[in-house]
Every structure is written in structure tokens, then in C-alpha cells.
Amino acid sequence: MDPQLKKGILDALVLSILEEGDTYGYQLSERVARILELSETALYPVLRRLEAQGWLGTYAVEHNGRLRKYYHLTVAGQKRLRQYVEELTELERIIRIIAKGAGNHGEQN
């Protein structure tokens, strides 16, 4: 998959999982892995990026004598998620056209 596209979809996926409730890293990773194949390698940078953008926040909870880092969606993150959904809907429409049209609809660069 195009890396740019995959990045966007991954971002949206993580945000949408968090919308259902705060989650800690391992659980999040399991849930993402259930939907698409992904190593930790790929997930960590996504979380870092989303956090850096201010779309998700973190807090720590003690668990078995160590700290478990929880991720939660911020207001900006909710907004961004809604936007992603719109964008992906639009993308879906385009993809349908592409899949159907076999490249004969005149758009040329």
C-alpha cells in the first residue's frame, strides 16, 4: 500500500479505537493487529506522531508494580478523527471510481 495512504489510515484507525475508550499500549497493539497486520515497529511511531500532533494524550496507571501508559483521545483528536472519516469517505468514493473506471475518465496530470 502507498506509505502515505497507509499512514493516514493507520492514524485514523488508532484514533477510532481510542474513541471507544482509553487503552494502554499492548491492548491497542492487539486490537490494531486484529484488523491489519502490523508490527510494533510501525505502531510506535504512529502513537508518537499522534501524541506530538496533540490528537492523543497519555496518563500512567500503576499495574503489577510498574506503570502502564494509557492513551486517550483529545478534543483535537476527536476533531481530526471526524475529519479523517470524511476524508476516507471521499477517498472511498474515488477508489470506487478508480476500480470501476480503469483509468478512462480523463483526469490527466
Added chain:
Amino acid sequence: MGSRIDRVMEKIRAGLAGLPEDTIRRALDYYREFIAEAIEAGRSEDEILQRLGDPGEIIEQIRAEASFDKEKTFTETPSPGLGGPSRTGVTKNRDVRGRVFSSVARACAGKILLTLGVFSLYVLGIGFYIIAVGAFISALVAVGLMVNGISEIAPGYTWEKIGTAGAGIFVAGFMAATGFLLWMGANGITRFAHGLWRGDIRRELEQDRETAGLKQGDDRIKKGLTVFATVALFGLGISVPTGLPLQYFLIWNSVKPACEVHTENYNAADIREIEVKTLNSMIIAEVGEKSVDNEIRIIYEEAGWMRGTFTVSGDKFIFREESRRRLPFLDFVARHEGMTAVKVEVPPGYRARAMALTSKGGHIAIALPAGDIKTRTLTGNIRFDARGSSYALRAVVKNGKIIAGGRPLAGGSYTAGTGAENTIEIESAGGTVTIEGVELQHDNY
């Protein structure tokens, strides 16, 4: 914890060395937590290792993200309208009200910043385009000059013609390559500005297209540059072996060329007027220390591309320095002082009726009591030692300065002496005129 996992973690830690402390700690914490959770969930070492993926890739990803973060802090502004990504480094512990307020403020500030940024990028891009066009024109001019230069060279000087052609090809190729690079740069800048302005979803789609476009551009840059650079190198390869570039370099840097020295002697009684005209050789007129009585001696250092002619017409001696039409653009180069000289040595007590000493770029030094003297240069300096003569002197400079009696004078003209028997006229457009042996009380500038 399994030792293989430990080793992977150690590898990651080593691979991250050099990144900010904070970045490393966060990453290691994350992976440690993941491993702890996985062990708690009863995963096997193999499973965990598989989920972790390649440590090399982990390192690379974190490094890439870290540099991306750094860039973002400086460049990212919120996109217009669609409220795209906000600035990074958002404070994490602010209350919601603060967040909403600051996000509105950020959106406004962001819009202004974006407009300014896009505008200045466009201006920059247009500037690049203009300079690029200038470079392309220069390449064409270089070709024109080359053709003109070759036509200036007299028949027989084949190497000089080849050298000139090579130099022209080099300059044209170089300028074309520069112009091309600037043009592609301008292209990239305006495209980037355009993308920035359009923003968001379309931006993401656009970006794919754009990166494809840029890649295409990269290839074109490489191809174009290769072509033009090859042309330039080819020109250089032809030109340098002919020695022509070196020749110009030496002339321009006032290195005295190898030259043939011509000496002519004349009976002083036969010569009443002296006229010397050079391109860029220096003219020195003085009382010869070793000169035989009643003999005027002319010593000329002739460079390979110059020709000196000595003629006597009636009681007038005429020396002319001319181009052999071997080096093109000598007229232009001759504005620069030459290191060759023509020396006019007169016997002590000799007085010419008139002297006219003219050089385009060479210095002129006069140290003799003479009759009327007229001396002119375009860019050279003139030194006149008036000691022992009686004269009315007028010196004019356009861009240079006049130094009389060791004192720099304001203004472009200077007169000294009163109603004396001889007239001295000194004129330099660009050089400095130095007059020695003048009585300063006669200043009446």
C-alpha cells in the same frame, strides 16, 4: 525475560545513541512495556520477537520520526479551513477551555502565517525563475561572444580559436546548468507553496501526485544537469590545453608575460615631438640614467599578442601598440593594467616640443622636464613628476582621485602653475593621478 529479547532491546538502545535523551527513554519505555505486557499475557519469546519486528527497522523508524518532529516544530502551520494538523509540541496538561481558546488563536495566527509563508514562497519562486532566465540568457550571450571572439582572431592562430570556442562552450554549459537548476528549484518552491495553500485532504492526495511529480523532476534535474555539465566539461577540456584561459588569468592578475624586448635609438636632435599610444602597457618617460648624450631610446617589451610599431614622420616619433588579433576581447582586457612597458628615455636636458602619451589601461609615469605634455588613460594611473619644469598644469579625473604634493584632493580637477611656458594636460577616467613636485600655494581648484 528472555535473553534474546534483552539483546534486541540492547541493540535498539545502541542504535538510538545520539538522539535526544527524552526520545530514547520514551521509545525504550514503550517497548519495555510492550514486552512486559506480552509476557504477562503469556506470549512466547518467539511470538514477542516476531511482533517486535526487525530492531534495525525500529531504530530507523524512531530516528525518522525524531527528525520529522524536529522539522515539524518549525514548519508546520495549521491548514486553512479544514483545521488540519495543529502545531506540534502542544502542551498536554492544559484544561479544555484553555485548549479551545488556544486552538482558535492558533487557527487565526496559523492562517496569517500560512498566507505570509505561501506569499513569500511564491515571491522566492518567482525570483528564482527570473534569475534562471538570466542565466539562460547569459548562456546565449556566451555563445554570441564566443562567435564574435573567434571572428576577432586573425587567421593562423588556430589554437586561440579552439581555446575561445572551448571557453565559450564551457561558459554556455555552465550558465545553462545553473539556469536549469534554478528553474527546477523555482518549480519546486512554487509547487510546494501551491500544495501548502490548497491544504488538507486534497493535499494528501495531491501529495502523492506531487511526490511522484517531484521524483520525475529529480530525474529531469539529473538528466538536464548531466547534459549541461558534460557540455561545460567538454568546453573546459578543449579550452584549458590551449593555454588560453591561463593566459587571460595571468593578464588579469597582472603577471608579466614572457616578452621580446625591442630597443630603438634615435638622434635626439631629429626628434622634436613624441607620441606614444599603448593598449595596456605602461608608459614610462624619463631622463635615461645611462643614456648616451643626444640619443632618445625607446625600449618596448612586446608580449606575444601585441605588436609595437616605431615610426618617425618628419621630426615626430610615433610608437603604437596594437593587438595582433591573437587574443580575443583584448580591448576589454586592455582596460586592466598590463605588466609590460614601453620606456621613453631622453638625454638630460632634452626638451621635446610636445609629448602625447596615451594608454587605455596601462599606468603612465612621467618624470622629465618637457614641453607641452598631454597624457591620457582610461583606467590606468598617472604619475607626473613636475620637478624642474615650468608649466601650467591641468589634471582631470572622472572616477579616480588626484594626489598632489602627497595630499589627496577633493574633486575631479586640479590646476597649478601660472602662465608658464608649457602646458601639461593630464586626464584619467578611472585611475589615480599623482602629481609630485608641485607648489601647493598654486592650488586654485
